[in-house]
Amino acid sequence: MSLLLTGRPGKGFRETAFFQPRSVWFRADPELPESAVLARNLAAGGFHGQLMGDGFATPEGTPDLAVLCVRPEAQATELARIAAMGCFVAIVPTAAPGLAAMAAQAGVQAVGERSFGLALPGIGLNATLSHLPIRPGKLALMAQSSAIARAVIDWAAAEGLGFSHIIGIGSNDGLGFASGLDWLARDTGTACVMLEIRRIKQRRFFVSAARAVARTRPVLALRAGGRMDDPSGIADGVMAAVLRRAGVLRAEGFEEWLAAAETLARTKPRGGAGQADRIAILANGLGVARLAADAALGHGLRLAEFSAATQAALGPLIPEGWEVRNPLSLGSRAGAGLAQAARLLAGAAEVDVVIALHAPEQDAAPIEAFATAARGNRGAPILLGWAGEASAQGERAALSEAGLPVFNTPEGVVRGAAHLAAERRNRATAAELPASDVLELTPDRPVVRALFAAVRAAGRLELFEDEALAVLAAYGIATLPPRICTTPTEAAVAAVALGPPVALKARALLRHKSEAGGVVLNLRHFDSVRAAAELMAEEVPRRAPGVAMAGFLVQRMARRGGMELRLRLAEDAMFGPWIGFGQGGTTAEIAADEALDLPPLNLSLAHGLIARTRLARLLPGFRDRPPVHEPAIADALVRISQLQVDFPEIAALDVNPLFADASGVLAADAAIRLRAAGEAALFAIPPYPAELVAGFTGRDGSLFEVRPIRPEDAAAQGAFFLELPPEDVRFRFFSTMKELPPAMLARLTQIDYGREMAFIATREGRNFGTARVIREGSGNAAEFAVVVSPAAKGTGLARHLMERAMDWARAEGITELVGHVLADNAPMQGFMRKLGFTLRRSLDDADIMLATKLL
Structure with a gap:
């Protein structure tokens, strides 16, 4: 059964008022230049x-949408007026200082300030500052910059592309x-x-919504000024991590952004396998074909190997005696044969993308032949590289007008193929099912809580190294626990007890101990330790004025021969906490080999984070370097991530070095900084809601654990589906599927806890039932579904799952449940009535009953 959750209509913002307005109110100050453009x-x-x-009709009724092009001093009045x-x-569309506060006061959802406006070409609405008419099409553009929006519109007009939506959100102070x-x-x-992003204000909602779009269609992002805002590149790296987790493709520049949009808007990748990197290249000249082949290999694409059947089919199309191989030249008089060969290759099973290149020739260009080939193509996408300017410019325009993806250089068309491959990889990654292994963590949270309380009680927000290492140990990460000493002699005694060699460190809040003389390594004797401690007591205050020493730390030297790594947590101003992994040691900043991601991490994500570093290639071992146990590193990353989730009061954490070798990992040094009292991290990706895990005892005494679903449940969810009788499958999915495909399993288990919830009932790794709620949009609409295994029927599990789902819905502010039940599903209709639902037949479909309940 599939249900729909909706909030009852009422006074206030409605999405349809903005995205499907039936009436628009225009208020303009004639002295503002934007007014004339908008009116036109x-x-x-x-x-x-x-x-x-x-300038338009006298209002009749209530307008859905207002366009207010007035001076700042008049904006509060106009906002109150439209609310009335x-x-x-x-x-x-104009400057509007304090817009968010004014809109909130009036109870209005504002778009701006400095919004480019809204275009909905499908219904003829152009409430934008565009310099050109906007044709309808299938591209959607959301932009903060009006200049970039105009440039995209101009480009699209030249390429024959149109838009379904153009939304200029300006400074992003409202909608x-x-x-x-x-x-x-x-x-x-x-x-x-297409997204042009300068800043994101609603971090969690952005990630959630972007992920929802990217599941079903390509989303391309461009960010201008990221390096300018943060020369370190960290903020840019965090943005890249956010987009990656959301399934969004990021373009590195304006030209790439436009090229990717054209390619992905005009092509439909071949269904089936997830790869799209096997490229077939053909041309009317070997030179341009070889240029494209070089570019393809440089982008990490593969040249498809033609099968014997494909070679035989291509043979009649090439000059006699020429070899049939990839890249393929058909000669300078290929004409329509080029389009015929492209169509043939598009149907070859060993080809994912066809690149057809055309250099100017004496004969007429085969424009109509390619248009015909593209219209009937159901195989691999065909991308065109049409070189030249004087003679080719008009030909490219004609091909674009015919709806073909066409580029003016071999390198450009290869970039288009690379975008297709990247988008397909995104889809494949999103549909990838992680292993069922879950890292079961049993951290000693009371120890960490007590440590943090003691640090705050001492008037500090930073932990000493020994305290930070104790936190890591409480989360199951192996450490070298140091001895705390107050005098040089005491440090020397501790060194003898530990056994040589030892490291001596200042117990002080130093960012780089070595620069302040706060660390001495490989000490072997009582006298050398005491002398080093005496010197350290003099040097640290001199080199780091204002830093007080709270004694010494004596630590057994870590085993050598492994790799020095670095794990860290920090805060991004836009997206909150992030986690970094890369090369450690004293040269970590210079090496600049660090990959970033967002907590929470599971093992699958942790392995992916490791793989994005250069040093990942050294982990299996290289020449005289022994292998490193990579699973232990992933384990440590998940534990650090969980530490941040459990204690959002952590502002920053740095583990450097983390020694790693074939036997595991060992943290030798660590630093932690806490937030001010009362402050906590706000995660861009909601963590697993462990607080919702609870037990349930059925009427027959059977025990279940009812908890939110997680990605690692994919295998159990697939097995659960296979246990359902065909009739139950039809009632639940309104279809007769035999099994759940991997992409659907991924969608059902990799949920976004910020917008949806799925409760599952499990026992000994087996799933016995699922109830699901998926909020749709920014309002209270959501999809709801419930199904239980035949083995659990009669236990009361279905009712319990429904009640858990309804409790979650109430907590999320949902006020009404509206469900869709097949008319012949009498058991479910009876179940709904027992839960207090009212049923009536749908006016849109006689086979559907609507079940409604106020919460």
């Missing part, structure tokens, strides 16, 4: 609804990326989404 575009767009206000009219969403992406995730008229 509104009038010329051919809006299917009613235009009201300045019953309009609760407004576009503000922003999350709301737009939520809508686009459900819009069937959008094939590809």
